[in-house]
Amino acid sequence: MTPLQRRLFLLKWRIGRVVRPVVDWFVATAAVTVFRLVRMLDIDKASNLGGSIARTFGPLLPVNRLGMDNLRHAFPGKSDAELKSMLREVWDNLGRTAAEYPHLEAIWDWDDDNPGAGRVDATGLDHFRRLRDDGKPAIIFTAHLANWELPAVCAARHGLPVTAVYRTPNNAYVAQRLLKIRRGSMGELLAAGSGQAVAFAMASVLERDAHLGILVDQRLTKGFRNTFFGRTALTNPILGRLARQFDCPVHGVRVVRLPDNRFRLDLTEEIQLPRDESGRIDPEKAMQTINDVVEGWVREHPGQWLWLHNRWRT
Numbered sequence: 425m426t427p428l429q430r431r432l433f434l435l436k437w438r439i440g441r442v443v444r445p446v447v448d449w450f451v452a453t454a455a456v457t458v459f460r461l462v463r464m465l466d467i468d469k470a471s472n473l474g475g476s477i478a479r480t481f482g483p484l485l486p487v488n489r490l491g492m493d494n495l496r497h498a499f500p501g502k503s504d505a506e507l508k509s510m511l512r513e514v515w516d517n518l519g520r521t522a523a524e525y526p527h528l529e530a531i532w533d534w535d536d537d538n539p540g541a542g543r544v545d546a547t548g549l550d551h552f553r554r555l556r557d558d559g560k561p562a563i564i565f566t567a568h569l570a571n572w573e574l575p576a577v578c579a580a581r582h583g584l585p586v587t588a589v590y591r592t593p594n595n596a597y598v599a600q601r602l603l604k605i606r607r608g609s610m611g612e613l614l615a616a617g618s619g620q621a622v623a624f625a626m627a628s629v630l631e632r633d634a635h636l637g638i639l640v641d642q643r644l645t646k647g648f649r650n651t652f653f654g655r656t657a658l659t660n661p662i663l664g665r666l667a668r669q670f671d672c673p674v675h676g677v678r679v680v681r682l683p684d685n686r687f688r689l690d691l692t693e694e695i696q697l698p699r700d701e702s703g704r705i706d707p708e709k710a711m712q713t714i715n716d717v718v719e720g721w722v723r724e725h726p727g728q729w730l731w732l733h734n735r736w737r738t
Contacts, residue, residue, distance in 0.1 A: 463527070470523040470526070471685045472520075475523070478520075482512075482519070488515075492504075492507060494732075495507045497654075497655060498653040510727050511727075518730065518732070529577065532544055532574060532581055546690075548693070551692070552582070552691050555675065556582070561633045562673045563630070563673070565639070568639065568730035569722070569725065572639065574679050575679065579635075585635060588614070589639070626662065627669065638663055640714055641730075644660040650712045652735065652736070659712075664697075668707050674695045675692050677691045678721045680725060698710060
């Protein structure tokens with residue numbers, strides 16, 4: 425780098441340090457305004473509006489090309505027309521999920537005395553009760569399917585102590601607002617990261633016989649080289665390593681979006697993870713098993729998964 429290039433780089437960096445917080449503040453203020461307006465709508469109108477806007481304008485964004493490329497690799501037998509229809513459903517689901525955020529607590533209207541009569545239904549309730557009442561640690565994983573925030577709301581509302589690991593948005597002001605919403609409806613939260621401190625915090629949850637909730641379907645640069653839809657996908661190893669360390673039960677939970685703005689949560693039985701010759705859980709093979717479970721979920725409802733994420737970049 426020449427002296428001139430170095431000076432220009434430093435100038436750009438200094439300007440960025442001043443401008444970025446201002447831009448972030450305006451973006452966050454706009455987001456909060458939209459949030460308040462959406463909250464004034466009822467759930468159905470909010471969800472329908474969010475879906476309509478996203479499926480109309482989402483396909484015009486550059487990231488739509490990434491979604492199409494991901495779908496072509498995952499479903500090589502489908503035509504471009506079929507894939508475009510599937511991707512419009514992806515945008516629709518994403519817009520609905522965003523618009524439903526202000527209404528998360530109201531969406532979860534499960535009534536033990538009248539199950540399935542409201543907006544949500546559930547399967548695997550026996551597994552849920554066992555997790556809630558056995559006094560043992562467990563890991564519960566999910567994926568970016570339908571409205572993926574609902575499992576944490578369900579756990580908090582029905583007495584299952586779960587620490588949900590979440591990704592912090594880059595915009596600090598938006599992150600503060602979302603954290604406030606999440607804390608009001610989701611119980612204990614833990615910001616995701618790749619450092620040892622986060623790993624220790626996750627382990628401490630299991631050490632006190634509580635439950636850890638983890639989204640497992642996003643890429644991690646230094647992750648295991650597992651496969652997902654037949655392609656190499658760098659996979660976060662933390663679930664497999666914690667399962668090996670604590671030898672605790674691992675369950676999956678998925679959300680399925682149903683017609684008329686309804687949802688179903690499916691909690692699996694304990695996932696039997698592969699073990700090595702010593703009888704301990706093999707972390708890398710365990711994560712391949714988890715990937716296979718998530719792939720099965722996505723294949724059932726491909727239009728409800730977040731194909732807009734670069735899951736396969738290696």
